[in-house]
Amino acid sequence: MEIFQVNYSDGKTSRLYPAEVEFTPRALVISYLNEGVRQEVSWDIDRINTNKFGFSFEHKITYGDFPAETIEVDEDFFNQFQEQYPHVRLTNKSIHYIKKRTWRTIVFSFLGIVAFALLLYFWVVPAIADRAAQSIPISYEQQMGEKIYKQNLLEFDIDSARTKLVNEYFQTLHVKSRYPVQITVVHCDEVNAFAIPGGHIVVFSGLLNQMRNHEELAGVLSHEYAHVYYRHSLRAMARGLANYAVISFVIGDVSGITSMMVANADNIRSLQYSRELESQADDFGFKLMQQKGVNPAGMIWLFQNLTEANKEKKEKKILKVSVPEFMSTHPYTKHRIEAMKELLKKDRHVYKEDERQQVIWGLIKKENAIDK
Ligand SMILES: [Zn+2]
Numbered sequence: 001m002e003i004f005q006v007n008y009s010d011g012k013t014s015r016l017y018p019a020e021v022e023f024t025p026r027a028l029v030i031s032y033l034n035e036g037v038r039q040e041v042s043w044d045i046d047r048i049n050t051n052k053f054g055f056s057f058e059h060k061i062t063y064g065d066f067p068a069e070t071i072e073v074d075e076d077f078f079n080q081f082q083e084q085y086p087h088v089r090l091t092n093k094s095i096h097y098i099k100k101r102t103w104r105t106i107v108f109s110f111l112g113i114v115a116f117a118l119l120l121y122f123w124v125v126p127a128i129a130d131r132a133a134q135s136i137p138i139s140y141e142q143q144m145g146e147k148i149y150k151q152n153l154l155e156f157d158i159d160s161a162r163t164k165l166v167n168e169y170f171q172t173l174h175v176k177s178r179y180p181v182q183i184t185v186v187h188c189d190e191v192n193a194f195a196i197p198g199g200h201i202v203v204f205s206g207l208l209n210q211m212r213n214h215e216e217l218a219g220v221l222s223h224e225y226a227h228v229y230y231r232h233s234l235r236a237m238a239r240g241l242a243n244y245a246v247i248s249f250v251i252g253d254v255s256g257i258t259s260m261m262v263a264n265a266d267n268i269r270s271l272q273y274s275r276e277l278e279s280q281a282d283d284f285g286f287k288l289m290q291q292k293g294v295n296p297a298g299m300i301w302l303f304q305n306l307t308e309a310n311k312e313k314k315e316k317k318i319l320k321v322s323v324p325e326f327m328s329t330h331p332y333t334k335h336r337i338e339a340m341k342e343l344l345k346k347d348r349h350v351y352k353e354d355e356r357q358q359v360i361w362g363l364i365k366k367e368n369a370i371d372k
Helices: 075-084 093-134 138-153 160-172 205-210 214-229 232-240 242-250 254-263 265-270 275-291 297-315 333-345 355-371
Strands: 003-009 017-023 027-034 037-044 060-063 069-072 182-187 193-195 200-204
Touching: 003 027, 003 075, 017 075, 093 232, 093 242, 093 254, 138 182, 138 200, 138 254, 138 265, 160 182, 160 205, 160 214, 160 355, 182 205, 193 214, 193 232, 200 205, 200 214, 205 297, 205 355, 214 232, 214 275, 214 297, 214 355, 232 242, 232 254, 232 265, 232 275, 242 254, 254 265, 275 297, 275 333, 297 333
Parallel strands: 182 200
Antiparallel strands: 003 017, 003 069, 017 027, 027 037, 060 069, 193 200
């Protein structure tokens, strides 16, 4: 009778004993040395756990209930065992090996697919959507912007007096732009403003009413203008409709995505830009004000002013506390104010009051007073 060398575990500890196994007609006789004393156990052939064979990475045969005894065996042992006890069918390890592999393959493929999908969803699709937005010609963007503007304005009453004044104010900044910038003031208590692709900027009367000086107005306008200039609103809309954007980019037809954007025109008012885009708009707005001789501290004043107003509203338990678009990146507003304060520290410009701006601002304030 052949003797096989195996590793044996009694199941009570993790210790493995080098052991010898002898095949006898009704049992496997396993003998090993424990602290120098020879031990012998006998496994009744019919009580061997056939179904548990091969379930781990080693080839183990187990015996008895928990804690089960175990022997680790090799291929020769396995073949000899089957020859000796043909009525005891150990599950074939090669099959298990394939099964294990298959199982692992399935898990890894699944994880791979998930990772790939996440990558697509969070990186590739937005990147392509962004490219799609960038590839839209300005003329298309303007046509589309016009439609989005009209659709949004259906809900509002235009404040024509302040619309005229705010446009005049913007003109004093002499911004040279590839976009014809057109500002519309609408009657709405909400403290908000938003930019539409192609050059429209909508300012709510609620926001104007909160302002204390014209530098704050310049701050809002230059910030929103930055969103137009960098096509932020166009890109954010394209991302919101990423699937359409990707399809239209792939088939090289931008009309699909532009018509989808028009169909989703209402989204423009609640668009949220990433922190990066907001910082870019702050930076651009700040520099624009510097260049145009308007004290860029106005941007900071505006932030502080609106933060205070929001706090007051909260204290008075006015439930509808609106967060204007340019302050929508909570909790980063603090960081943005800090960043602008840093810019202001380095600012060596001397700002003189522009008479024209003063006059226009005076008229806007008069209208604000009527509105309040
Ligand atoms: Zn913004």
